[in-house]
Amino acid sequence: MWRAYRDGWSNVAACALLACLLLAPLALRADVLIRFSHVVARDTPKGLAVERFKRLVEQRSGGRIRVTVYPAARLYNDLDEMEALRLGAVEMLAPSLSKFGPIGFPEFELFDLPFLFERITDVHRITQGDVGRRLLASLSRQGLVGLGFFDNGFKQMSANRPLRAPADFQGLRMRVQASRVIAAQFRALGARPVVLAFSETRHALAAGVVDGTENPVSNFWTQRMNEVQTDLSLTQHAYLGYAVVANQRFWDSLLPADRAVVTQAMQEALAYGNAIADAENERALQDLRAAGTTRIHVLSPAQRAELRATVQPVYDQLSTRIGAQWIRDVQQTLSR
Numbered sequence: 554m555w556r557a558y559r560d561g562w563s564n565v566a567a568c569a570l571l572a573c574l575l576l577a578p579l580a581l582r583a584d585v586l587i588r589f590s591h592v593v594a595r596d597t598p599k600g601l602a603v604e605r606f607k608r609l610v611e612q613r614s615g616g617r618i619r620v621t622v623y624p625a626a627r628l629y630n631d632l633d634e635m636e637a638l639r640l641g642a643v644e645m646l647a648p649s650l651s652k653f654g655p656i657g658f659p660e661f662e663l664f665d666l667p668f669l670f671e672r673i674t675d676v677h678r679i680t681q682g683d684v685g686r687r688l689l690a691s692l693s694r695q696g697l698v699g700l701g702f703f704d705n706g707f708k709q710m711s712a713n714r715p716l717r718a719p720a721d722f723q724g725l726r727m728r729v730q731a732s733r734v735i736a737a738q739f740r741a742l743g744a745r746p747v748v749l750a751f752s753e754t755r756h757a758l759a760a761g762v763v764d765g766t767e768n769p770v771s772n773f774w775t776q777r778m779n780e781v782q783t784d785l786s787l788t789q790h791a792y793l794g795y796a797v798v799a800n801q802r803f804w805d806s807l808l809p810a811d812r813a814v815v816t817q818a819m820q821e822a823l824a825y826g827n828a829i830a831d832a833e834n835e836r837a838l839q840d841l842r843a844a845g846t847t848r849i850h851v852l853s854p855a856q857r858a859e860l861r862a863t864v865q866p867v868y869d870q871l872s873t874r875i876g877a878q879w880i881r882d883v884q885q886t887l888s889r
């Protein structure tokens with residue numbers, strides 16, 4: 554009796570094991586994990602947009618597609634996140650457009666050109682138009698899939714002195730992202746650019762390794778830079794935005810239906826990010842004013858015009874690096 558019972562169960566177990574082995578590939582393919590790494594706080598335009606993407610994808614896939622978000626450079630920082638994506642250690646990133654130059658996409662540094670955009674709608678005419686589409690498509694040459702652009706906002710200058718005129722920048726060591734355009738911008742102002750990872754910036758300011766930097770207010774505030782910078786000057790001198798990129802092998806491995814869910818969720822999350830970015834930066838500015846830690850300087854049109862004239866040579870200096878045609882395409886689009 555026991556032998557028959559035992560033999561019966563062993564047959565069930567064998568079938569179950571066989572079924573698992575046969576179905577495992579489908580079961581494994583059905584459970585998709587997207588590891589999404591970024592370097593800013595959750596309560597920033599990027600952090601909130603990525604969380605929205607996570608919620609939409611997990612809801613619409615019934616949990617079969619899971620997104621694990623690693624904010625604030627907890628997994629990878631500026632200097633290694635792109636390598637991690639290429640190696641497949643993460644599936645998605647949303648780096649600043651300023652960080653694509655060093656990995657072979659110097660044309661993305663066009664977004665760093667100072668005073669190129671007067672308002673965010675100018676940016677959208679690029680990111681949501683033909684130039685943006687071509688830029689995203691170019692990412693495939695390095696095994697990246699460009700899924701879309703979204704905003705943070707315009708950058709302001711900070712230091713332990715007001716920065717309203719070119720003379721104010723003389724000799725300052727300014728933390729920058731790894732962008733030749735941003736470095737040239739600060740050299741034109743008589744300052745010394747110092748490339749540092751975003752996650753190291755506050756510490757470097759506190760330690761006096763650098764004297765100042767540039768950020769949208771949401772990054773300045775959420776990194777608590779107000780505790781180590783006495784002056785924020787509202788220069789509105791250049792734009793900071795992002796491109797969401799996926800690992801090509803991961804993207805190709807998705808079932809078509811899953812790829813459609815991810816694509817749609819991403820488009821809605823990017824639209825959400827754009828819709829909240831301005832308000833998030835405004836809220837950060839109000840919080841900063843209320844904190845009373847940092848003097849906030851509004852520049853006059855004449856002061857902004859003087860800064861603009863001082864950094865104008867950057868366009869010619871970096872035209873070859875970015876690609877003169879890219880700059881012409883952007884300027885033609887903006888002039889229409």
Ligand code: LMR
Binds near residue numbers: 648
């Ligand atoms: C920076 O490094 O200043 C920004 O790119 C950080 C970010 O992702 O907003």
